[in-house]
Amino acid sequence: MxxxxxxxxxxxxxxxxxxxxxxxxxxxxxxxxxxxxxxxxxxxxxxxxxxxxxxxxxxxxxxxxxxxxxxxxxxxxxxxxxxxxxxxxxxxxxxxxxxxxxxxxxxxxxxxxxxxxxxxxxxxxxxxxxxxxxxxxxxxxxxxxxxxxxxxxxxxxxxxxxxxxxxxxxxxxxxxxxxxxxxxxxxxxxxxxxxxxxxxxxxxxxxxxxAGRIDHLPADIPRLPVWDDPASASVALRARAYLEVNCAHCHNPKGPANTSGLWLNWEQGPGPNLGIYKRPTAAGRGSGNDEFAIDPGHPERSIMLYRMQSLDPGIAMPELGRASVHQEGVALLSQWIAAMPVQPANQP
Amino acid sequence: MKPIPFFVAASLLALASPALADTIRVEPGADAQSRLQSALIDAKPGDIVEIGAGRFDLTDGLSLDVDRVTVRGAGPSATILSFKGQKGAGEGLLVTADDVVLRGFAVEDSRGDGIKSKGANRIVYHDLRVEWTGGPKASNGAYGVYPVESSDILIDKVTVKGASDAGIYVGQSKNIIVRNSLAMFNVAGIEIENCYGADVYQNVATHNAGGILVFDLPNLPQKGGHSVRIFSNRSERNDTPNFAPKGNIVAGVPNGTGVIIMANRDVHVFNNILGENGSTNIFIVGYRNSFTDTGYNPLPANVVIGGNMHGRAGYAPGPQFEGGAEMLAAMGSVPPIVWDGTGSNIRVTDKVPTLSLGLTDPKARATSANPAVVDLSQGAEPAMLAPIVLPQSMEAAIR
Known part of the structure; x- marks a missing residue:
């Protein structure tokens, strides 16, 4: 590019x-x-x-x-x-x-x-x-x-x-x-x-x-990881960057998908609202018969990845502008979820 | 200023209004997607988008984001928006504006939800049909009509068939009326979830897995659902096996349940006709899954059941009803009213047996249950809940 x-x-x-x-x-x-x-x-x-x-x-x-x-x-x-x-x-x-x-x-x-x-x-x-x-x-x-x-x-x-x-x-x-x-x-x-x-x-x-097009810059400017550049950050941070950009415009506490309770913005702390051991709210068949948006250690049964890999409009996420599966994005998030520690107390 | 005589003012209004509101007509035919979506974009506040009789074959979801627009068809059997060939969007029609009236059309075979409205205050759904025409299937969309995060909702004369979650679903909203509607062959007929203030009356819920549900779930922006009246409905012959995809809360609805109240407070269920529900007619329970949301109350409270007519129930408890088969074997049938034993202030004056499972924690398995028929009719008569009143403009819109 x-x-x-x-x-x-x-x-x-x-x-x-x-x-x-x-x-x-x-x-x-x-x-x-x-x-x-x-x-x-x-x-x-x-x-x-x-x-x-x-x-x-x-x-x-x-x-x-x-x-x-x-x-x-x-x-x-x-x-x-x-x-x-x-x-x-x-x-x-x-x-x-x-x-x-x-x-x-x-x-x-x-x-x-x-x-x-x-x-x-x-x-x-x-x-x-x-x-x-x-x-x-x-x-x-x-x-x-x-x-x-x-x-x-x-x-x-x-x-x-x-x-x-x-x-x-x-x-x-x-x-x-x-x-x-x-x-x-x-x-x-x-x-x-x-x-x-x-x-x-x-x-x-x-x-x-x-060029005089911005009023000022602070000394220390934050930097979002480059999702596909392993040199830029850890898998976890690159996965969070990917969610921030691809999901969080809807999935944030004030966005169009706020009522799902799944909030994937960069600032979101770990827990159910980030999807970890979070049950679906209004997913319908988007759940793919799985229990949690993110099932730590188990990308293969995480609803998030099921929906990212579907092209069916009733299942696919994001809902708009995606007629193909982003294989590289799926791979990154799979790697992230696979490495998450399992919490037995939250198992179904 | 001199007061204007009433009849002069009225005629001035009559002259003024046609100039303010335009009617944009859309007929079926080629390029229906683009023409219909253009009309919904070009409409100005106050306009009517009139959709002609016939079938519209749509390729993408439609959306409306203009306040005070009426979308009107020639009737729910005449104007058919078919989403069989839908390639994108999570619902058939999405409304994100206030004071919208939807009436007189059908949405068929959307890949996701049928009609969703979000942040759409004072919305009216009237004389509509949402249907998955292949019958109840797990591959159908989740919700038929789906208003969420809104205040003042009127659902009147709406038919929903085949939703793989709830036919008529109202979520995280306030001040709601669902009436004169028909829900059949859905997993849940009508569901009020995480809502404050709803009247559900004169509806028919039949051939669903569960008829009418009042639920509250954790980890959502609005929770602590309360003040819901379910009255003068028929919830009968809910005999469609639950076909919801696993993971969704309604996948746990026992086949053949008339009314379920879960983790809400101030819910009054009265003067309904309930019967031919294989699991039970009324089921009162706490939230059974584990959760970490410290602001969430998983228990039912202040539930009032009275004046309902009960037909046959509990003769074929669904596999989702833990302990149901054992109760059937021991008692011949499951009583028409079942309470898990959790929560507080549950009052039942219906003249049928109520079974308490005697649980102290809704998460406990049925094997730890201590089932007994209980009398919950004692104590003071609780105060009535105030009826839901909607802005006059909403009732006027459908007269």
Whole structure:
């Protein structure tokens, strides 16, 4: 993914000949829902792979799994404004900010720079009335993306990392589904990814400070482990990072899945609410005939892993954006649960 | 200001309201998913989304996140939202806005729950059908209608068939009415779980494993369920073997149970017709699993049972009913009312035998039981629970 990104950035530098039209701040903070992505002038070039001036690419330590899609993230902060630093939760992006995420698939994941097809670009726009989520779908030649608030499905195929062909029905979420994850717990939309600990890599926070896009940085910035980099942290901490990013936007004490009592956010202490010896609440057949969300020592009978390995919409977790099993994520969580100490007193 | 005469004010209102509320019509046909979901997104507060008669073949869950919208079909046998081909989402229809009215349509064969509403205050479910058309199967979705974490809920004239957990399930909510509804061929017909204040009346629960359940579970944001009245219902012939996936609390519901009260306080069960329930008509129990939630009370308290009519019960106790077979052998049948012996202030004035298992801890196995027929009719008449009153707008919405 990194190589693909570097190649795109280099390509972007080559074609920046004519002075670009600046980002349309009035459109961002206005009250319309622009039908075409191009109207914002956030991205240029085929499939919008060239960010405009002020539109900054960023990466996360542990990203959300999205059916193996390649993802390109950018943030935009309007001139004269700064991101407010926050130790906990997401950084405070001022009104007029936009978070941009493009999703696509290469022909062959073993050569991710070749034949990349971008399917969609999602915007989260901070207006005075709050954040709004707008999904744009690219046309076949990558010349324009149009607003598709009701979402849609696209058949996608690629050669997977194992050299075998894969095909899925890729779901572009509708705006309600956007909010289904980006839920602020008070009727509005919130950010998920750009928390300080997840952004803290590759010097990108320091670069934002130098560019005057963030108000300050503390001396000691927390860092979320990189889920698939054993050098970054222990299995347990990487598993917790994986849960934080892939599950906790719903499974937290205030999120859309709070009523399950299963809370997988980074701050959650050990115990039943983290899933350990926790019985299902409203799982239905999602329980897979097992007793506990996490059954220590027994990944094979933990409901969490059963649901991560299912593609049935009545069972699968996460509920949205997963038409394939994330084998590598399943392996990490299995390793974590297998190593947990068994507490006989809690056995059924 | 001079007062406006009533008839002038009324006609001004009549003129004003059509301009405020739009009706968005959606008919069956190609691209139903996109057209119906677009209508639910484009609706403005006060609008009506009118779904025409016919079958809508949907590929994904639908969702509504706009306050004060009415979703109205041509009737639960005419407007059918079929989720047989559903590829994504945990439910058929999800509502996350306040003051929503759902009426006059059916949801069939959703892969997960049928209709879920969360944080949706003052929601009205009226004249609906949720059904898994292949009959009771473990592969059916969990809940038929599933309001959760909401205040003021009205479920009226709703039919649910085939849910692999509860047909009509209300969880972690406040101020609830479930009435005039029919639940059949579900594991649990109607379930009120971790709720504060519910009236359940004039419903029919039949051919489920368990008819009507009032439960409380630990480790959830809202617990300590209380103040529930179950009255004037028929919970009869609950004869479908329990088909819930293991792990879920309802998997422990004995086949053929009319009413179960678990770990709630202030529950009044009166004037119901109960019978032809193979395990027992009324079962009062504590929470049997181990738990670490220090704020959780696993015991029933202030349970009042009176004025119910009892038909035959206890002739075929389900395998989930620990000790049931032994009681059947010893007594010829299990009495129509069974109490595990835990909790406090259990009062029964029905004119049928009540069996206490004599347990002091709900977790104890039936082998340590000390069963005896008991008289729980003594003591002072407890105070009545106040009826549930919903905002007038909710009752008006279905008149």
């Amino acid at each position: 990194m190589r693909a990104f570097a190649a795109l950035a280099a390509w972007g530098l080559l074609v920046s000949a004519s002075p670009p039209i600046p980002v349309d701040d009035a459109l961002i903070t206005g009250d319309t829902l622009p039908a075409r992505l191009g109207e914002f002038h956030l991205l240029a070039g085929p499939y919008g792979q060239k960010p405009n001036a002020g539109v900054t690419p960023y990466r996360l330590n542990t990203p959300l799994f999205s059916d193996y899609a390649e993802k390109f993230r950018y943030f935009y902060v309007p001139p004269g404004k700064k991101i407010g630093w926050r130790d906990d939760g997401v950084l405070d992006f001022p009104v007029g900010s936009v978070l941009v995420k493009s999703f696509g698939y290469p022909i062959d994941m073993r050569a991710p720079t070749k034949g990349l097809r971008i399917l969609e670009t999602r915007l989260l726009i901070h207006r005075t009335s709050g954040w709004i989520a707008l999904p744009y779908v690219w046309n076949a030649d990558g010349s324009e993306a149009t607003l598709r608030r009701a979402g849609m499905r696209i058949n996608v195929s690629w050669i997977h990392l194992d050299g075998k062909p894969r095909a899925i029905s890729y779901a572009i979420p509708n705006v309600n589904q956007c909010k289904g994850c980006h839920d602020d717990g008070a009727g509005g939309i919130s950010l998920i990814g750009p928390k300080a600990h997840n952004l803290n890599r590759d010097g990108q926070l320091e670069a934002a400070l130098r």
